Amino acid sequence: MRSLYKLTMVLVVLSMVLAACTTPTAAPTAAPKATDVPAAKATEAPKPTEAPKPTEAPKPTEVPVVEVANPPATPEQVDAISLEGKKIEVTFWHNRSEKDQAFLQGMLDEFNASNPYGITAKAEIGGASYNDLYTKVSAAIQAGQPPSMSLAYQNQAAFYRGQGAVIDLNPFIKSSKYGFTEEDLKDYFPAFLASDANPQYKGEILGFPTQRSMDVMYYNVDWLNALGYTEPPKDWATFEEIVCKAAKETDKYGWAFRHDASNFASMVFSNGGRIIAEDGSAYVFNSDAGVAAATTVKNVFANKCAVEIPTSEKYGEQTRFGNGQVLFVFASSSGLLYYKDAVEKGANFKWSIAMLPNSGKPAVNLYGASISVYKTTPEQELAAWLVIKFLGEKEQTSRWAIQTGYLPVRASAKEAVITSEKWGPVAEAYAQMFDWAQYAMVEAPVAGYDPVRSIIDTDVMSKIVADPTLDPKTLLDAAVAAANAVLAENAPK
Amino acid sequence: MSESTLSQTRKNERHPFNWGRFFIYVVLVIGALVSVIPFVYMVLSSFKSYGSVIANNFWPWWPFGTEPLQFSNYPEAITDIGFDKTWNMPLFFRYLANSLIVSGCIVLGTVTTSTLAAYAFAYIKVPGKSLMFLLILATLMIPNDLTLVPKLVMMYNFKWYNNYQALIIPFTVSVFGIFLLRQYFMQIPKDLFDAAKIDGAGHLRYLWSIVMPLSKPALITIALLNFIWSWDSFKWPLLVTRDSSMRVLAVGLQQFLVGEGGTKIHLMMAFASMVVVPVLIFYFFTQKYFTEGIAKTGIKG
Numbered sequence: 099m100r101s102l103y104k105l106t107m108v109l110v111v112l113s114m115v116l117a118a119c120t121t122p123t124a125a126p127t128a129a130p131k132a133t134d135v136p137a138a139k140a141t142e143a144p145k146p147t148e149a150p151k152p153t154e155a156p157k158p159t160e161v162p163v164v165e166v167a168n169p170p171a172t173p174e175q176v177d178a179i180s181l182e183g184k185k186i187e188v189t190f191w192h193n194r195s196e197k198d199q200a201f202l203q204g205m206l207d208e209f210n211a212s213n214p215y216g217i218t219a220k221a222e223i224g225g226a227s228y229n230d231l232y233t234k235v236s237a238a239i240q241a242g243q244p245p246s247m248s249l250a251y252q253n254q255a256a257f258y259r260g261q262g263a264v265i266d267l268n269p270f271i272k273s274s275k276y277g278f279t280e281e282d283l284k285d286y287f288p289a290f291l292a293s294d295a296n297p298q299y300k301g302e303i304l305g306f307p308t309q310r311s312m313d314v315m316y317y318n319v320d321w322l323n324a325l326g327y328t329e330p331p332k333d334w335a336t337f338e339e340i341v342c343k344a345a346k347e348t349d350k351y352g353w354a355f356r357h358d359a360s361n362f363a364s365m366v367f368s369n370g371g372r373i374i375a376e377d378g379s380a381y382v383f384n385s386d387a388g389v390a391a392a393t394t395v396k397n398v399f400a401n402k403c404a405v406e407i408p409t410s411e412k413y414g415e416q417t418r419f420g421n422g423q424v425l426f427v428f429a430s431s432s433g434l435l436y437y438k439d440a441v442e443k444g445a446n447f448k449w450s451i452a453m454l455p456n457s458g459k460p461a462v463n464l465y466g467a468s469i470s471v472y473k474t475t476p477e478q479e480l481a482a483w484l485v486i487k488f489l490g491e492k493e494q495t496s497r498w499a500i501q502t503g504y505l506p507v508r509a510s511a512k513e514a515v516i517t518s519e520k521w522g523p524v525a526e527a528y529a530q531m532f533d534w535a536q537y538a539m540v541e542a543p544v545a546g547y548d549p550v551r552s553i554i555d556t557d558v559m560s561k562i563v564a565d566p567t568l569d570p571k572t573l574l575d576a577a578v579a580a581a582n583a584v585l586a587e588n589a590p591k
Numbered sequence: 592m593s594e595s596t597l598s599q600t601r602k603n604e605r606h607p608f609n610w611g612r613f614f615i616y617v618v619l620v621i622g623a624l625v626s627v628i629p630f631v632y633m634v635l636s637s638f639k640s641y642g643s644v645i646a647n648n649f650w651p652w653w654p655f656g657t658e659p660l661q662f663s664n665y666p667e668a669i670t671d672i673g674f675d676k677t678w679n680m681p682l683f684f685r686y687l688a689n690s691l692i693v694s695g696c697i698v699l700g701t702v703t704t705s706t707l708a709a710y711a712f713a714y715i716k717v718p719g720k721s722l723m724f725l726l727i728l729a730t731l732m733i734p735n736d737l738t739l740v741p742k743l744v745m746m747y748n749f750k751w752y753n754n755y756q757a758l759i760i761p762f763t764v765s766v767f768g769i770f771l772l773r774q775y776f777m778q779i780p781k782d783l784f785d786a787a788k789i790d791g792a793g794h795l796r797y798l799w800s801i802v803m804p805l806s807k808p809a810l811i812t813i814a815l816l817n818f819i820w821s822w823d824s825f826k827w828p829l830l831v832t833r834d835s836s837m838r839v840l841a842v843g844l845q846q847f848l849v850g851e852g853g854t855k856i857h858l859m860m861a862f863a864s865m866v867v868v869p870v871l872i873f874y875f876f877t878q879k880y881f882t883e884g885i886a887k888t889g890i891k892g
Contacts (some may be wrong), residue, residue, distance in 0.1 A: 106828070120856055122802060172627045189833070195672070195673070195846045196672050196673025196674075196682055196835060196843075196846060197671075197673055199673070199835070200673060200674070222833040222834070223835065223844075224829075225847055225849055226829075226842070226845035227845075227848065228831060230826075230845070233826065233830070234829060234830050234847050237739060237740050237743045237830055238743070240740040240744070241740060241743045241744040241747050242744070242747075243747050243752075258720040365740075411847065413853050413854055413856075416645075416853050417608065417644070417645035417856070418645075419643050421646050421647075431854035433853045434852070435852070436852045436853025436854075437853070439641065439853075439855075440641075440853070442644035442647055443640065443645065444642055444645050444646060503852055
């Protein structure tokens, strides 16, 4: 009760205090009407003096932002790629031996130490043969883990391109920042550069050459002289004549015929023909040149003047040549040092190389895989390109040629290479090939050429060798029909 | 009839001339020669000079020739394929070590998994066991090349590329091994299993103490076959490795066939002769069991 009384007293006092504090309110008289004061506008507070606008900095000249596609489609896009601070690693798959791998890595180490972008290039053996390498690259592409770059034949590169895995190098070559100068390009053998332009993909360059070889005719000079000839045959009729003269002795033959579509291709070229049309639209090896080539094979086997080297006898033609059992062999120039060894350890005679006989227009079948770059990132692709560019420089291509027996890809490298002590007695033979490079031709840089090679070998060459009475034209027509079916199947979609 | 004539007649009665048997022996002898000739060619060529090899001189040594045996081909073949800077010795030894590690692990893994799986299929009652066995056997019909890419993708995904795991683990299960051992296990009398069960043995005890000792020939056959397969394996080790330090002898051997130019046949044969030595040693010690294992399971080739 007492608490309630106290609370009431506190509230009363509090209310009195509050009442005393309020302003006394006048009696509510009627408020006079407001005099209409000329509507004087309320004096506006003076606006603060506006600060002068800062002087605009002159706009920088606008550089058009180049959007870089993957892969870069133009040289400008390549120019726009920056490698600063990226420290990219480049893997290069090849099919050379461990010794060559060590040599190659040695060159790449120089690149790694000298390039201003911190690129690290690493060479790796992807197989012992081009087929092994092809298997490994194909599997890696399927797995989405391709290398940065690898060796690939033109037809293999076309196959990879069909899967969108290999890129066009044109924008890189033409890049003003990272590409070649006119002078550089002139130094490359034109035929070598042209060999990588793919007709099925509008001239896209699907690889870049750092090494090349060619199909040449190895011949036994002593034996040829003994037969009464002072120089190797220049035309196919003389070739047949000499081959059959040489085969008069027991167990000796004028020519070792190796089972390989490339041998046939070389003969077609030197008869003035082609394996595939220039635009890659159809196989044309059933032309007159193809028939002439197949007829030569037919004639020498009908007269038992040549010996067939079965596929299983790898390099059998080389060992027979070294042993003095055959007069002529068509084989890759990259085997020059192996032939030197075979002859020195074998029958030890004087020998040399020549272009294959021809029908008036010289031609050589160009061998050698190029380096293709795989679709990864623009930076990675550019880094790979810079490694290729390095390997193609005069210094590197010379050293690589001397190490492996291949031809360098630049004309300026000739002197450095041919004066190497490595060639010994075959230096002169090796040097000749630089003059033959102008006649270079490539077989078929299209996807699906490998099965076509098998068709040529099994459906044409093997049949003619086994039964020289067969009509070459009929066999070639059937083979071309089958080859064109393969071409259509593998054509770009 | 004299004593000697009688004895001859008895001999003929015991082994009468049989044209069928004669024909079989002729075929077998031809088969044996076909198998042996490449081996003989390899060993002989490994001791010849390059000149003798290309001249197809079968026996260039005394008494038909004057050439000494070219023992130097062997060290030359070892050094010819390159040098391992990490081990500071020829790469050959790195390859050899890798081959031994990989083949050893594969043999161990295959024998283990095949034994356990075969035992389960032979002794343990599981619903759908036959169907499962058929499904496993069906995988034998899939060509290896078809599974190459999927397996490679798995290796990349598992981060096993360029590692021993990629070289070993995919081969530690062998369908052929499971099949062969199951056939063998099923020939062991069930009474033994019952007796062991009465004595208190469980499955693992029975497997370890009874089945495995009785199946020694089959187990050794599995071990030997898998050793040979893994030892000779080339494509897979090439696909899943990138460094020379991870590669095996079969990959090293292929290096003698590099490029378009040519090869040194005598060195290649010396290298090949060295590569087959471990297989021969393994076979030499296990030959008796191997023949028995194949014969008893009725599996040939």
